[in-house]
Amino acid sequence: MPANIEILYDLNEVSGDILIELRERADGADIGQLKLTGVGSINGDRYMLINTQTQLIEGLNADKSKSGNLYNKFIDSGDFFWPPVGSSVLLSDKPFVSAQYTPLYY
Numbered sequence: 001m002p003a004n005i006e007i008l009y010d011l012n013e014v015s016g017d018i019l020i021e022l023r024e025r026a027d028g029a030d031i032g033q034l035k036l037t038g039v040g041s042i043n044g045d046r047y048m049l050i051n052t053q054t055q056l057i058e059g060l061n062a063d064k065s066k067s068g069n070l071y072n073k074f075i076d077s078g079d080f081f082w083p084p085v086g087s088s089v090l091l092s093d094k095p096f097v098s099a100q101y102t103p104l105y106y
Helices: none
Strands: 005-010 016-023 030-039 047-051 056-060 066-070 075-078 089-092 098-101
Touching: 005 016, 005 089
Parallel strands: none
Antiparallel strands: 005 047, 005 098, 016 030, 016 089, 030 075, 047 056, 056 066
């Protein structure tokens, strides 16, 4: 089954606009896309976690604990995507700390 993905960005390393794409191949068609505009740390958050399952972009402190700050207001276009069964490629125009993919089985 398609599964959720969590992408973690270090807000000390990225700011401004972020474009995230999921493709069937690196040079293939887009499966999904999410564009964030004007991203910046809120109340001293160190990290930003994009969670496709909850469809929330949450702020995390230096200990990677949720701060309660939401970053969904920075969404400019696109939507949260779920990687399909099989292989796909996650691309971002800004470096991310990690991306966790949790496969689901029936």
